[in-house]
Amino acid sequence: MAMGRPRAFDADAALDEAMEVFWRHGYEGATIAQLTDAMGINPPSLYAAFGSKEGLLKAALDRYSGRRAAFMEDVLNAPTARAVAEKMLLGIADTQTDPANPPGCLLVQGGLACGTGSENVPFELAARRAQTEDQLRERFAKAKADGDLTATADPSALARYLSAVTVGMGVMASSGADREALRQVAVVSLKAFDEQSAAR
Amino acid sequence: MAMGRPRAFDADAALDEAMEVFWRHGYEGATIAQLTDAMGINPPSLYAAFGSKEGLLKAALDRYSGRRAAFMEDVLNAPTARAVAEKMLLGIADTQTDPANPPGCLLVQGGLACGTGSENVPFELAARRAQTEDQLRERFAKAKADGDLTATADPSALARYLSAVTVGMGVMASSGADREALRQVAVVSLKAFDEQSAAR
């Protein structure tokens, strides 16, 4: 029953380009013209494949999450809560200043506040940031059960704290902070873990 | 030689309303129609008084800084580096969840990434965030000279760290974190100061 003309572009490669545009200009600052230009396609192809500008963003966010999955797995597999935090913060310092990408974090740069009609976008980004925080919370709860964190430690507060620091680092990166500056922030942040980590 | 018809609206009150619109929707998400509506004036009055949308933003930012000046002075006058950090972080937790304002910080919500033609906006916001960081750096340098911080402490890194945490808290507030959650972040953050504060 006929399958139709096949897509002439690589959707994943196109998404990578779209991701970069959203990353650099934010959701509202990115225009369809910029996106189609970067993706090397025409508007009808974009809409046929992704439905809308917001659909394209979500697809780009999925791809962003995919890229990060390996990193997060590595982080969460670190042996102690303190090691988790260290891997997370120093890793973030590096990735957010990786010259291969726009500086900062797409989940922050994408848009914290949007105009009428795009109110979903900040929600969507916040939900995805919350996923990372949840992973950290669970990891720290386990660390507490393991006796790796002291009995008075609050896994939820620690996860929130780590999440806040990483977001803050992302904003600093996007406004020009270099890798060394972010590493300094990471090093200071880690001191907050010393007290509640079990002696080793 | 004739002074012309006097302005019929209170520029400061109008700026407060404009500030709120920018705060809630970001620079690009805020439309002139929303701004004039909130300010209770018509576009020609806006342009006569502030020159452009970007000029209006700068005026609103000036007013925002003014509002914060008293708070920052209080923070910087705290007796020790640790007390400065505590006042800063707990104060920020409160102001960023003050129901009288949109959640978060205008200097972050205003726009981290913007479209072509508004590239100045992120720069402008970053420059104003850097002012606070500079104030903190100077205050911590003084604390080190006073012997209030240990000889190995790095005032610049501490200021950057505090700046990163406050920005992170602002983003969390804007995505729905309540006051108690931000205070938890503040409390954890403060632990990073313990080690490098002189015993008392």
Added chain:
DNA sequence: CCACATCTGTAGTGAACACTACATTTCTGG
């Protein structure tokens, strides 16, 4: 009270926006 400077409201301006109609092309199943 008059000349003039400035503000105000109405009603637009051109440009840029997200999105799409349509004719054409390129494939697959039978």
Added chain:
DNA sequence: CCAGAAATGTAGTGTTCACTACAGATGTGG
């Protein structure tokens, strides 16, 4: 090899955007 299904390129669509021309209103200095 043909009928149908889906993607493509061209060239728009209506809407919304930041911004403004203009005429009338309202004040001050002389």
